Amino acid sequence: MRAVVVTPKKPGSGRLAEVPDPQLREGEVLVRVQQVGLDGTDAEILEGQYGEAPPGDDYLIIGHESLGRVEKVMGGATGLSPGDRVVAIVRRPDPVPCRNCAAGEWDMCLNGQYTERGIKGRHGFLAEFYTESPDFLVAVPAEIAPVAVLLEPLSIVEKAIEQIKRIQSRLVWQAERAVVLGAGPIGLLAGMLLSLEGIEVHFYDATERGIKSDLAEASGANYIWAGERKLSHELAAEIGAVDIVVEATGYSPLAFDAMDMVAPNGVVCLTGVSGGSRKLEVSADHLNLEMVLSNKVVFGTVNANRRHFESGVRHLLEIEARWPGLLSRMITRRLPLTEFARAFERSPDHVKSIVEIS
Numbered sequence: 595m596r597a598v599v600v601t602p603k604k605p606g607s608g609r610l611a612e613v614p615d616p617q618l619r620e621g622e623v624l625v626r627v628q629q630v631g632l633d634g635t636d637a638e639i640l641e642g643q644y645g646e647a648p649p650g651d652d653y654l655i656i657g658h659e660s661l662g663r664v665e666k667v668m669g670g671a672t673g674l675s676p677g678d679r680v681v682a683i684v685r686r687p688d689p690v691p692c693r694n695c696a697a698g699e700w701d702m703c704l705n706g707q708y709t710e711r712g713i714k715g716r717h718g719f720l721a722e723f724y725t726e727s728p729d730f731l732v733a734v735p736a737e738i739a740p741v742a743v744l745l746e747p748l749s750i751v752e753k754a755i756e757q758i759k760r761i762q763s764r765l766v767w768q769a770e771r772a773v774v775l776g777a778g779p780i781g782l783l784a785g786m787l788l789s790l791e792g793i794e795v796h797f798y799d800a801t802e803r804g805i806k807s808d809l810a811e812a813s814g815a816n817y818i819w820a821g822e823r824k825l826s827h828e829l830a831a832e833i834g835a836v837d838i839v840v841e842a843t844g845y846s847p848l849a850f851d852a853m854d855m856v857a858p859n860g861v862v863c864l865t866g867v868s869g870g871s872r873k874l875e876v877s878a879d880h881l882n883l884e885m886v887l888s889n890k891v892v893f894g895t896v897n898a899n900r901r902h903f904e905s906g907v908r909h910l911l912e913i914e915a916r917w918p919g920l921l922s923r924m925i926t927r928r929l930p931l932t933e934f935a936r937a938f939e940r941s942p943d944h945v946k947s948i949v950e951i952s
C-alpha cells in the first residue's frame with residue numbers, strides 16, 4: 595500500500611512510499627483511511643526532531659489525526675461492523691505498566707514508555723489502510739463524518755477542559771470569561787467548547803485579521819490582535835476579569851503573562867508545545883506573589899483518553915448544531931496523498947490541512 599513515511603531523526607526524509615500491507619490479526623479490524631489531519635507534531639517529525647520507528651522497521655508511517663471506514667472485522671473483534679466510520683486513539687499504555695497506565699490512564703503515563711501511532715514506536719494512519727483493536731477505535735455517527743477528522747485534536751481540548759473543571763472543583767467557582775491564546779485548530783476548538791458552556795471567549799492571536807478572526811467571530815467570540823495589545827492586567831481591566839486562560843500557541847513567554855493577568859482564583863491551562871530553548875527574564879517575586887495571594891493555578895495537559903474522544907463525538911454534534919458549517923470552514927486545505935508536503939507550507943490563510951486518501 596502507499597503511505598507517507600519518514601526515516602526517524604533524519605530531517606527532510608518524508609516521502610510517499612510503497613510499504614507492506616498491515617497484517618490483520620485475530621481481534622482486530624482493517625480500516626480504510628479516508629482523511630488524515632496534519633499538525634505541528636507531524637512537522638517536527640518531518641524536520642527530524644521527533645519520531646520513532648516501530649521495532650524491526652527503519653521507517654515510520656506518520657499521521658495521528660484520522661478518519662476511516664471499517665473494511666473487515668476479524669473474529670474476536672466486537673462492537674464494530676464493516677462500513678462503520680472510526681477515529682483511532684493515538685496513545686497506547688506503556689508495557690510495564692506504570693500505575694497510571696495500569697489504571698487505564700495512559701494519557702497520564704509516568705515513565706514515558708508509552709507508544710503513539712504515527713509518532714512513537716507505532717505506525718500512523720497516513721496510508722491507505724491500518725489495522726487496530728476496537729479498544730482503540732471510536733465510532734462516529736454519519737452526520738459528523740465530514741468533520742470527524744477533527745476529533746483527535748478536539749480530544750486534546752476535551753481533556754484540557756475536563757482538567758480545568760476538576761481542578762477548579764477546589765472552590766466555589768463560576769467561570770464567566772476565558773482568553774484563548776492562539777486561534778489555530780486547538781485554540782478554536784477550545785473556544786467553541788467554552789462558548790457551549792456559556793463562557794464569554796476572547797481569542798488572542800499574533801495574526802492580524804483573516805480566516806482566524808473570521809472563524810473566531812463566527813463562533814461568537816471576540817478577537818484580539820497581539821500586534822496591538824499586550825496580554826496584561828490592563829487588557830483584563832478592559833474586557834473583564836479573566837477566569838480561564840488556555841494557552842495554545844507554544845510561545846512560552848505568553849504562559850508567564852497569562853499567570854500574571856488571570857483573575858483571582860483563576861486557572862491557566864498550558865497546551866502549547868515549545869520545542870525551542872528560549873530564555874526569559876521574569877518578575878519572579880511579583881509572579882510568585884500574584885499566584886499566592888490570588889489562589890491561582892497553572893497546569894499543563896497533553897494527549898487524551900478514550901472518554902475524551904467519546905465526549906468529543908457528542909460535542910462535534912453540538913457544535914454542528916450551534917454553528918452549522920463552522921467546523922468545515924476550519925479545514926482550509928484538502929490535499930491528495932501525493933501533495934502531503936503542502937500541508938506544512940505556513941500561511942496566515944490556513945488553519946487545518948488534511949490529506950484525503952479515499
Ligand SMILES: [Zn+2]
Binds near residue numbers: 702708
Ligand atoms: Zn505508563
